[in-house]
Amino acid sequence: MTEDDLRQMIGRVKRGSLSRRGFVKRLAAFGLTAPMATQLLALHGINAASAQSVPAYKPTRRGGGGPLKILYWQASTLLNPHFAVGTTNQEASRVFYEPLAGWAADGTLHPVLAAEIPSIENKGLSEDGRTVTWKLKRGVKWHDGQDFTADDVVFNWEYAKNPAVAGVSSGSYTDINVVKVDDHTVRVEFQKPTPFWADAFVASRGMLIPKHLYKDYNGTNARDAPANLRPVGTGPYKFVSFAPGDNLRGELNPNYHMNNRPYFDTIEVKGGGDAVSAARAVLQTGDFDYAWNLQVEDEILKRLEAANRGKVNIVEGGNIEFVMLNVTDPHREVDGERASIKTEHPAFKDPAVREALSLLLDRGSIERFIYGRGGPATSNFLNNPPRFASPNTRWEFNIEKANQVLDAAGWARGRDGIRTKDGVRLRFIFQTSVNAPRQRTQAIYKQAAQRAGIDLELKSVTASVFFSADVANPDTYTKFFADMQMYTTTMTQADPQLFMNQYVSWEISSKANNWQGRNIVRWRNEEYDRIFREAEGELDPVKRAALFIRMNDLIVGSNHVIPLVKRPLVSASLNNLSTVLSAWDNTHWLISDWFRET
Template sequence: MNSKHIQGMVQNLKEGRLSRRTFIQKMAAFGIGAPIASQILAWNNVAMANATLEYKPSKAGGGGPLKLLLWQAPTLLNPHFASGTKDQIASRIFYEPLAGWDKEGNLIPQLAAAVPSKENGGLSEDGTSVTWKLKPGVKWHDGKPLTADDVVFTWEYAADPATAAYTTGAYKDIKVEKVDDLTVKVIFSKPTPFWADPFVGVAGMIIPKHHFAEYKGAKSREAPANLKPVGTGPYKFADFKPGDILAGTRNEDYHVKNQPHFDTLEVKGGGDAVSAARAVLQTGEYDYAWDTLVEDEVLKRLETGGRGKVSAAPAGDVEFITLNTTDPWTEVDGERSSIKTRHPTLSDPAVRQAINLLIDRDSIQKFIYGRGGTATASFVNEPKQFKSSMLKYEFSIEKANKVLDEAGWKKGADGIREKDGKKLKFVFQTSINAPRQKVQAIVKQACQRAGIDLELKSVTASVFFSSDVANPDTYTKLYVDMEMYTTTQPQPDPERFLNQFTSWEIANKENKWLGRNVSRYSDPAADEAYKAAQKELDPAKRAALLIKVNEIFCEANVILPVLSRTKVVAAARSLSHDHSGWDVDTWNLAAWYRS
């Protein structure tokens, strides 16, 4: 299907000769999934059925308290430092982007007046700029108006290397100009097919210039608003005890009519996924629990209590294992796992290949995750047109042993393989969570049968996913040999998701370990393909380039995908919530209500 054919279908849709459903079906037949098909309609200013939650309350307030559980407790409330999903969810309560992603992958305006398109003058013909018009009348929680100056400042703040923002990848290569008080123009250095990255979704939350201006750059960690946010969102900040509890009150001057429904908001952090699921599904103590990473059989038993329901949304998230090709046990210039070092054993491709063969993905899916994930060998799994058809997984202890034998790794008297005085002994870490500990045990058992010894390390989730620069146990530090966690694809396009496979995103001391490339591995071919994809306007060619980036890292056995994750949450039966697999859970929190 070429672009001319697609435009013909779009025109037929506009003129009523084709239904939206038929358009989506025809696009799917050519390998273009619903999220991207919906985005094409947005680009062409085609009216779409509202895929967000239908809001029924006729007035704001009156809903009483809303109680959420994040078993990985938030530790900060600055969205541009939020490397963990828990902090992104908490930040989104108070801050909003220009637009967010609904459950069908549609781009929905939030602080923007409308989604830019060619027909409304928002998108340039050559793909080098996008113009956003802000929604008039939006106020910060302190009463000051939201203006284009705040949007321009957010770009300056996140793009400044000295700020060391986690979101810098979305901003460092663009320019943003103020057109008038309610209009900004984003200028790209080259044709940019996926323009909905800066100011959109997880990376796009706008921060107030008047609260952060003196803290841009080297003083960024000193801003009081990092822990006491002043945003535009549906709830105002009331109290925050990092690692414990977050409280908010209804924003009485919220910019959406009759929203929000709830009068107060409580976000409780800590505990574990099972207790969080139980508190919603069985006891009804809480209204909503995020990321119920629990064995499916346990969830089914808890659901019989009748107080809550489990909701699973398609997503691009992936549970995977990273193998460290740098040395986590040697310190160079004040940091371990420095790119100036090589791992003494995992730098051997044969060792990495063997470990990949020792992951029993099918059993992990069948006996642990159930509805929560599907076994995969690909880092990118959704939308389908971006998934590699070449990557396959296999579980074979016999083949793993053969690979290691041929590479010269011999078993010693203790049964552990070694070569040149170096043993295949590794520390394997993940967050404390029952399914993950079971996966660790499965992998450890298989590795033992191949002469590889794994020391299992489990880190409290709030520590593992912390953005604390002084914490040695964060996943971004990777101060061990291998680790496992889920990473979130923040929008239905994998470009930004895959920038964690580029050399310029390597996590290190200089960027306060907030670079998105935690593996520290890089490949010039991956960098080249990624840069080419950023300016390729042909959808098929661009998809092929992004698939190549994915394949390079997976075929190198540095990134070992385990499961394509769905986003599974627990909610009270009385709660109407807007759960999207393409954005954080609180992306449309203002529209939640109790029926």
């Protein structure tokens, strides 16, 4: 396909002589995925709204829908999106705060606080890939009545990039410049051609906080801001109350900037419990309208669905459940810091040990007997969109081979059966959150490891603690004060750039950045860093995909990261609840458009 052919097809879609679906199918024949095809349309002004990628909203007036009750078995602990470590804190923040745009299920951008999605056609995107101009929706107000303007957008850039703030969003804002054009227009300037421009101010990293409430907390005192626990946003619901680790309540925003929205009068996001009880509370008893992230054995979900009160929603995306092996030594302290980058793990520095642990992970059984529909086995860390999935990796479960690898590397069994070499024993603390499928996975892994002379001490941490943003808590997953750990990392954009920066050296989680860096395994590889930087500026989509495949192969090939199963979004909702879900964004990305069918 030539460039002229592509332009002609895009023109036909604009004129209506070729459907979006037809366009996507034709590009699929040339190896381009649906998200990439729809993103190409968005770049030329055919955005998510015009393409009807978001289901039609039916209510004809605001309010009147009664309460919306949502159950999160992993509770949120704070409400500032710039400090939102873990998905649940992002989700809670998204009830009140909004970005300029979000990602729809088909991988296109949908305007939220933006008046339109930037494109070459509307002159929002420069052809050299160096600037993006966002036009802001007019008439938007913060929940306290103050006007939302370009000053708020510029402030969020200043706040996020401030190292004294130490926000988890800093990686999206550090290397850009943001200029106020007028009260309702901002321009984002890049240092080089940037193919993935929809990062800053978009989706989970783009939720905007009000300048007038945070301007005095733009520094080391950022975590002292009262609004961190009493948010004032622009979203469809206004803050009522919040009990960290328990319950979040909101009420209808009468001045919301979208017509006839929201439908529900109040919203409650209840935290705590476990995934099975959350599924039961929707599918069997109907006590809640929606239950998030049902990491539950598929057989249990099928039995609960039989009550016919609700349904299980499965939305494909890029989330991945995986095991990580600590690059550093979590049992040593250097300069007052455990798992310091100045240390090296005494056992995992041997590639034979890491290879053996990969061979001992029985992904096939875990898929068949635990996850089912909710967890296909995979050998890739980066699985979606499909054009970014590597064809070069394979997973293998082979206890005999693991023993051979360890024997050849000189790890000998002691009297207790545990292998030892140079005074180092293959005995590891393996931690994860409290969750039945994860504990079953731990048990399967432990049994296989024992047969290879490796002893795994299983540790289960309450989810509200494990995924907490509490910098004083030693059991959070970002500190990783264990030898091994397992959890799901989420891919909240239909592009892998932010997802794959989890392994660049400048994102290492450490005491210096309050353990907010995204590289939690603390892996360093010069080739990976170089390729990532190259991909940031590669405008050719085919070449760029090849770079990300190489990144996947490097981190997976190191066996410091061992993919387990793909994690589509699995949730439950009552049969009469209409939701707008996307695997490329937060669950609450368009909570304004949820309603109850009558």
